[in-house]
Amino acid sequence: MAKYIFVTGGVISSLGKGITSASIGKILESRGLKVALMKFDPYINIDPGTMNPYQHGEVYVTDDGAETDLDLGHYERFTHTKTTKFNNVTTGQVYNAVIARERHGDYLGKTIQVIPHITNEIKERIKKAAEVSQAAVLIVEIGGTVGDIESLPFLEAARQFRLDAGYQNVFYAHVTLVPYIKVAGEIKTKPTQHSVGTLREIGIQPDALICRTEESLSEEVKEKISLFCNVRKEAVIEARDVGSIYQVPLVFKKQILDEIILSHFNLICKFSDLKDWEKNVVERALHPGGKVKIALVGKYIALQDAYKSIYEALAHAGIANNCKVEIVRVDSEDIEKKGADKLLAQVSGVLVPGGFGYRGIEGKIKAIKFARENKVPFLGLCLGMQCAVIEFARGVCGLKEANSTEFQLKTRHPVISLLAEQKKIKDLGGTMRLGAYPCKIKKNSLAFKVFGQSLVWERHRHRYEFNNAYRKLLEKKGLFFSGIYLKKNLVEVVELKGHPYFIAVQFHPEFKSKPDKAHPLFKGFIKAAQDAKT
Numbered sequence: 001m002a003k004y005i006f007v008t009g010g011v012i013s014s015l016g017k018g019i020t021s022a023s024i025g026k027i028l029e030s031r032g033l034k035v036a037l038m039k040f041d042p043y044i045n046i047d048p049g050t051m052n053p054y055q056h057g058e059v060y061v062t063d064d065g066a067e068t069d070l071d072l073g074h075y076e077r078f079t080h081t082k083t084t085k086f087n088n089v090t091t092g093q094v095y096n097a098v099i100a101r102e103r104h105g106d107y108l109g110k111t112i113q114v115i116p117h118i119t120n121e122i123k124e125r126i127k128k129a130a131e132v133s134q135a136a137v138l139i140v141e142i143g144g145t146v147g148d149i150e151s152l153p154f155l156e157a158a159r160q161f162r163l164d165a166g167y168q169n170v171f172y173a174h175v176t177l178v179p180y181i182k183v184a185g186e187i188k189t190k191p192t193q194h195s196v197g198t199l200r201e202i203g204i205q206p207d208a209l210i211c212r213t214e215e216s217l218s219e220e221v222k223e224k225i226s227l228f229c230n231v232r233k234e235a236v237i238e239a240r241d242v243g244s245i246y247q248v249p250l251v252f253k254k255q256i257l258d259e260i261i262l263s264h265f266n267l268i269c270k271f272s273d274l275k276d277w278e279k280n281v282v283e284r285a286l287h288p289g290g291k292v293k294i295a296l297v298g299k300y301i302a303l304q305d306a307y308k309s310i311y312e313a314l315a316h317a318g319i320a321n322n323c324k325v326e327i328v329r330v331d332s333e334d335i336e337k338k339g340a341d342k343l344l345a346q347v348s349g350v351l352v353p354g355g356f357g358y359r360g361i362e363g364k365i366k367a368i369k370f371a372r373e374n375k376v377p378f379l380g381l382c383l384g385m386q387c388a389v390i391e392f393a394r395g396v397c398g399l400k401e402a403n404s405t406e407f408q409l410k411t412r413h414p415v416i417s418l419l420a421e422q423k424k425i426k427d428l429g430g431t432m433r434l435g436a437y438p439c440k441i442k443k444n445s446l447a448f449k450v451f452g453q454s455l456v457w458e459r460h461r462h463r464y465e466f467n468n469a470y471r472k473l474l475e476k477k478g479l480f481f482s483g484i485y486l487k488k489n490l491v492e493v494v495e496l497k498g499h500p501y502f503i504a505v506q507f508h509p510e511f512k513s514k515p516d517k518a519h520p521l522f523k524g525f526i527k528a529a530q531d532a533k534t
Ligand code: GLN
Pocket: 353, 354, 355, 356, 357, 381, 382, 383, 384, 406, 461, 462, 463, 464, 465
């Protein structure tokens, strides 16, 4: 039977519950346990797929094609777990399932209520995730902040879960803020006391507190938190701000959080020291040998979370190449106004990420033209590939009106367009080409050189595709179609010969990059940027 850890958050949002959950997963996995992680999101949308990045941040895509919360990206980057559609559950999904059952008549005339029907559905989802993953420990992160109306049913289900699964099989970890008040020169424990108080009102007594803090917590402060919150002193964990998120498992390990959890579960596991992680990831992230500047040309650059996996994948590529990747966030609309020469002159590489809608497109195309003509390393992702094709068609093949039908429905040269099967679809949610597809790589390509293999599986999230009617012409003019999804003859990778590194892909490699195993496309990109610099 699986053991369960519930991770809740208090005081404010953005305390890093996702990284905390992933780090707990990491320290337990290193002890030889198979871990899985899931997240509950207390909003009514079925999934974040239709939300604006400014509302939600990046949409993380799993192999099985679920559009999920970006915390699942942390789970996959920190541990070996593979997330699926069972690992992210929203209020919308829970209610949808219960209402569908009610309409079907499955409740035999009963009144349907939050307790027990909604909470039962939540508990079933937890058990399902444990069953599908076959994990020894399932970590369940509950989104939102304790005290929110929206997350109450999830907390209530978490409370009930200990009754069902048995006291020692369930562990509650609460992430809280311990602020330092500069003018008073003091650390304040009151917000934590209140948030634990709220949690106890619901019936949950935390077994550990993860205290987010700018300053170190003295023994005295820990004792106070322990006494007021009714948590053993050694389980009051200091989680001070660190230089790299990948340090967090080491911080927990040092305070024996793994032992605290294992002893609660009555589990005896092999010893581990996380030395490899420390040496190969943390040390390299904190002490890079050099630096390269990379421009990320997008339209959601103001929000830290909008391109989360891309920023992480670039950091991983830095770790692999022993250099710091300094990201210059360039608003593609600024390029439209000020020109690429001006905004991209100082960078050693240009990355154009995914996106939707026409706004900012012409700036992205200009950035790609700049990279192509000046032989600056370029990596295009999804929409970035579509823009690279449009740019090549316009700039090299003379098709001045080349465009995607996403931006101009009646364009004269629809080099990017919808497949017939996509044209029929009316609903927006969950209807794109989603999840992992195989891509056959041509042997004499840059893609083959970086991947080192001729078949790769990569994750997709897009509606539009390269239009094969233009393949011959573009090929003749020098665009190399080096990766194909054979079953449907869809273009997955394009590249340019005679350029140090110009490659663009229809998929999202950023979702599969790991801190100790950078994705080959990113690793190659940063290597090329380093070479370009010298
Ligand atoms: N808007 C494009 C499409 O739907 C690209 C999507 C993306 O970059 N994820 O095909």
